[in-house]
Amino acid sequence: MxxxxxxxxxxxxxxxxxxxxxxxxxxxxxxxxxxxxxxxxxxxxxxxxxxxxxxxxxxxxxxxxxxxxxxxxxxxxxxxxxxxxxxxxxxxxxxxxxxxxxxxxxxxxxxxxxDGSVKLAVLDPGTPRFQWLTASKNRLTGTAPMVLHGDVADKFVMPAKDADGELQVYVVAAQNCSRKRYRLVDGRGAASVNFEGVVAQRLGTSNSAETVEAVLADVADEAVVALCGETFGIVRALVGATADYLKVRKQFGKALGANQALQHRMADMYMIQQEVGALTKAARLSMNQSHADRARIISGARSYIGRTARIVGNEAVQMHGGIGITEELDVSHYFRRLIVNAVLLGSLDHHFENFVKLTLASSKSQH
CATH class of the missing domain: 1.10.540.10 (Acyl-CoA dehydrogenase/oxidase, N-terminal domain)
Known part of the structure; x- marks a missing residue:
């Protein structure tokens, strides 16, 4: 809705x-x-x-x-x-x-x-990572080396190939797995999860592999669009924090914001913020289309937003000076969050390549 x-x-x-x-x-x-x-x-x-x-x-x-x-x-x-x-x-x-x-x-x-009593952790949908896991008679085998929030998950939702080579999705209780917990560079938790023939519950009893693949593709698109929205929130925060800092930080008796070169850089950051907002909106609206029609828009938005958000992060750190990389300032934390988000749900390179491929295919079909 x-x-x-x-x-x-x-x-x-x-x-x-x-x-x-x-x-x-x-x-x-x-x-x-x-x-x-x-x-x-x-x-x-x-x-x-x-x-x-x-x-x-x-x-x-x-x-x-x-x-x-x-x-x-x-x-x-x-x-x-x-x-x-x-x-x-x-x-x-x-x-x-x-x-x-x-x-x-x-x-x-x-x-x-x-009610929040159970937290799920998921292997990235829509990526080839499911090839790491196999399922036989509702037992899951394999290792997932990086599962975001896998350190606190009560259950894991894992795509895996069954004995017939068909893709299905399984739910596994966390207590049945062995996991190595760690923190990512942005402080969020993750885990390397080892499934050694653990009991798993297949989602649905009659879902065909085609149905599962279609659902995974749809949910992967939804997740990528959601991640674009999260990145937009980070960009807005960085632009706002940097603008405020330039207004109050003084050098040689003048606010840093009086420096014309810094004003131009802030203008560039603001323009990126507007572009990220527009592309995020376009990606959201594209979800009303079929997967084939929206894939190019979503991959293009994901790639561009991820790369330009990093530019905003770099500028924010530089314009804050030495304190921009300190633990005590939120700017450095936003920067690290962008680093982690850039590798979630398909890398930026993967989405750029997908965007180019789909754009060329569309161009050929129109001629």
Whole structure:
């Protein structure tokens, strides 16, 4: 469902108010330095506010949210650098369970996702990484070397090839796996997960490989668009922080913002922010098209947004000077978040190559 502008404004306002009051940089820093890689209290709050059910249908108390409805949430995820597994659990994992699971599986799993008692971690959908895992008689074998939020997951949602070589999606309880937990460069948790013939529950009993592949492609597109929204939130935060800094930081008796060269650089950053916002919107709107028609738009947006966001990050660090790389300033944390996001859900190079390939194919078909 695509929400109207009034509902989007209300959702955006409530998310912004909560994070302003309860998830500012200092409180996030406390989470970053804690034993857990996320805030348990924040996760409970998200469940209470209904954020974890946004992608579900009304039968489960959700909004059946599309990428436009998810936009305000994902932008705040970036703007506040939320540490919780919203993308992996509340967006990707929940969507896969709701689209592929049987009625019994949905009744069993979805309520635990809505109330936050279960967190999901997912191997990137839509990428060739599923080739690392194989399934035989509902037992999963293989190693997933980097699973975002795999350190805190209660269940894993894993695509794997079955004994017939067909792709299916399985749910595995975390206690049945062995995992090596670690922190990524931006502070979020991850894990290398080893599946040694562990018991797995296949999602759905009659899903064909073609159906599974189509669902994975759709959910992968939704996830990429959500990540574009998160990156847009980061870009807005960096542009705002840098503009504020240039207004108050003085050198030789004048604010840095009085320097014309820095004004030009700020103008370039602002233009990038506008471009990122426009491409994010275009990617969201393209989800109304078929996968074949939207793939070029989404890959092009993902590649351009990822690369230009890095330019904004570089400029923000440089214009803040030496403090731009310190642990105590949020700019360095945004920069690190961009580094990690650049390799999620397909690399920027992969999406650029896909964009070029699809553009050339489209051009040939028109002639």
């Amino acid at each position: 695509s929400a109207d502008q009034e509902m989007l404004a209300l959702l955006s306002g409530s998310i912004e108010r909560y994070t302003t009051d309860h998830y500012d940089f200092q409180k996030r820093h406390a989470v970053l330095k804690g034993a857990q890689s996320y805030s348990e209290q924040a996760w409970r709050d998200y469940a209470e506010f209904g954020w974890l059910a946004l992608t579900l249908g009304e039968d489960f108390g959700g909004l059946d949210a599309d990428t436009t409805t998810l936009g305000p949430l994902m932008e705040v995820v970036g703007h506040r650098m939320l540490m919780e597994p919203i993308l992996s659990s509340a967006v990707i994992g929940t969507r896969l369970v709701s689209l592929l699971g049987s009625a019994e599986q949905k009744d069993q799993i979805l309520p635990t996702l809505i």
